[in-house]
Amino acid sequence: MTTDSAWLLLCDSSPALRCRVLSELLGVPDDDPELADLLPRRAEDPEVLALLAAEPEGLQELSLLLCRLGGLGLDRAHPRVEELVERVFARQQDDGSFPLTEFRTDERYAMIPLQVSVPLRGLGAVGAATDPRAERAYDWLLARRTQDGSWPTGLVAGQPGSVPGYRKLPGSPGCRANTEAALAALVLHPGRARSEPARRAADLLLRRETRDEWALGTEIARLRGRERAAGFISLHSRFDLAFVLDLVSRTGISAADARVAGLVGFLEGLRGPAGLWEHPAHPELSRWLTLDLLTSLGRLDGGDWAGEGPRLRFRPDDVPVKHH
Numbered sequence: 228m229t230t231d232s233a234w235l236l237l238c239d240s241s242p243a244l245r246c247r248v249l250s251e252l253l254g255v256p257d258d259d260p261e262l263a264d265l266l267p268r269r270a271e272d273p274e275v276l277a278l279l280a281a282e283p284e285g286l287q288e289l290s291l292l293l294c295r296l297g298g299l300g301l302d303r304a305h306p307r308v309e310e311l312v313e314r315v316f317a318r319q320q321d322d323g324s325f326p327l328t329e330f331r332t333d334e335r336y337a338m339i340p341l342q343v344s345v346p347l348r349g350l351g352a353v354g355a356a357t358d359p360r361a362e363r364a365y366d367w368l369l370a371r372r373t374q375d376g377s378w379p380t381g382l383v384a385g386q387p388g389s390v391p392g393y394r395k396l397p398g399s400p401g402c403r404a405n406t407e408a409a410l411a412a413l414v415l416h417p418g419r420a421r422s423e424p425a426r427r428a429a430d431l432l433l434r435r436e437t438r439d440e441w442a443l444g445t446e447i448a449r450l451r452g453r454e455r456a457a458g459f460i461s462l463h464s465r466f467d468l469a470f471v472l473d474l475v476s477r478t479g480i481s482a483a484d485a486r487v488a489g490l491v492g493f494l495e496g497l498r499g500p501a502g503l504w505e506h507p508a509h510p511e512l513s514r515w516l517t518l519d520l521l522t523s524l525g526r527l528d529g530g531d532w533a534g535e536g537p538r539l540r541f542r543p544d545d546v547p548v549k550h551h
Contacts, residue, residue: 232502232521239514242269243299251522269300279307286318286329290349291456297352298450312355315346323363330459336388339381341459343368344408351415368409369424376427377401378409380460393464397434404463406431414477421479429475430534433486437466438493444506444516446470453509468494469519476523481530494520
């Protein structure tokens with residue numbers, strides 16, 4: 228079924244999507260004639276050219292732009308991408324972090340882990356995770372973990388900030404949004420993706436037994452420019468199961484994990500008869516969503532660990548508004 232779906236994805240007009248299908252799903256080598264023909268065309272795609280010409284104002288917008296370019300197959304070998312990478316590093320502080328004031332003006336918080344995990348994800352998306360400057364940022368981020376391996380909302384007057392219902396981690400004092408964002412940065416580092424901190428974060432995320440079908444593909448919609456990445460602490464307010472599976476699969480988790488098996492079973496139940504998943508809010512992104520899910524499912528085949536955390540029913544005190 229996966230191979231049949233991959234061939235359906237190759238019918239898409241996007242060179243970037245077809246390149247990823249050939250290399251990630253079908254294992255085609257770079258010197259294959261079809262892939263070799265597509266690679267230069269990918270950089271000439273109108274969408275890619277528009278992104279390369281964009282001038283983001285803030286560090287959050289700049290980081291998202293790098294994520295979007297990375298998702299289309301570009302990395303820091305491209306001169307413009309390298310320029311954007313250096314613009315991120317130019318804002319780095321001596322301790323390895325990035326200024327919280329780049330993201331919010333509320334002075335109550337002295338620290339929010341997102342101030343580093345958001346730029347790190349952008350850097351990692353274009354192959355800059357192992358840059359020595361990025362490594363200092365990772366060290367800063369890891370030093371902010373709570374005792375159970377999660378990340379807090381932040382610090383207010385030396386104390387952890389509050390965690391509203393939609394951001395709670397079942398059985399943990401940590402903040403799901405910050406933990407999810409930190410994991411998104413860790414899994415893009417070749418030496419940290421399968422590390423203990425990454426696997427612990429994945430284990431905590433998988434405790435949440437929420438099946439928000441309406442939120443499926445939220446991250447794809449952002450990366451494809453269909454939805455704005457609004458907010459800062461609320462950046463990961465939606466529990467996008469495609470994004471969660473992408474993150475945890477990169478840590479090397481196996482489908483033998485009961486929570487992963489349950490998640491996969493639920494997602495397979497949403498799969499259409501042609502083998503594709505329809506994006507609930509943006510049908511034109513269905514092939515991108517399918518590529519993302521098939522890639523994540525493929526990683527599970529090589530997984531070498533399973534968590535022991537419980538599956539806990541999640542009942543938030545408040546639920547974020549659905550935006551479509």
